[in-house]
Amino acid sequence: MIQALVFDFDGLLVDTETPALESWQQIYAEYGCSLSLDVFQHALGTSDGFNALDHLEELLGHRVDRAAVAARRRTLKTELSKNQPLLPGVESILTEAQTLGLACAVASSSDRGWVERWLKYHNIRHFFACVRTADDVIRTKPAPDLFLSAATCLNITPPHCLVFEDSPNGILAARAAGMRCVVIPGAVTQHLTLPAGDLVLPSLHAIPLDGILAHLA
Known part of the structure; x- marks a missing residue:
């Protein structure tokens, strides 16, 4: 029972999953990269899977300002989530x-x-x-x-x-x-x-x- x-x-x-994906996609685009759902799906529902920052650096071949990127992504995700009922x-x-x-x-x-x-x-x-x-x-x-x-x-x-x-x-x-x-x-x-x-x-x-x-x- x-x-x-x-x-x-x-x-x-x-x-909030659509904003989660779209916020990263926007940041990737700013660096001239793309992020597909096939790749991002491994981040869904977990905090222990796919790391979007690691993947971005792998694509670029160099490190980024991780704190700044993470903060910007959080802001984007929050703003996009406000529109979700x-x-x-x-x-x-x-x-x-x-x-x-x-x-x-x-x-x-x-x-x-x-x-x-x-x-x-x-x-x-x-x-x-x-x-x-x-x-x-x-x-x-x-x-x-x-x-x-x-x-x-x-x-x-x-x-x-x-x-x-x-x-x-x-x-x-x-x-x-x-x-x-x-x-x-x-x-x-x-x-x-x-x-x-x-x-x-x-x-x-x-x-x-x-x-x-x-x-x-």
């Missing part, structure tokens, strides 16, 4: 979970400042009993640590947690944590081959939460 829901953040609640179905599924008495958590490979900022910006922070980020674990997705940490925080055993994810690394992390997973491909990840989930939906509002739970039961 599902007793808790654990949500990814980037690309699932808010499409909550994705369809986010508020309704969180409200349904509240009505059904299901605890909710966020488990994200982004840093805490980033996640907390947008949860508050979109006025949904109060729905989550726990928020677990890269600041809380040694290994981010595809390792299971974030999801296991969220389960511990909620005091719910992993088999009774249901994960909602959009990225390959996140889906693999949910599997490794022993949790069932609903896959919601995002604007960026819909172009990728995703690992199998227990259920695949086009959006969070495709089926009411009680219908999702009934399907998985």
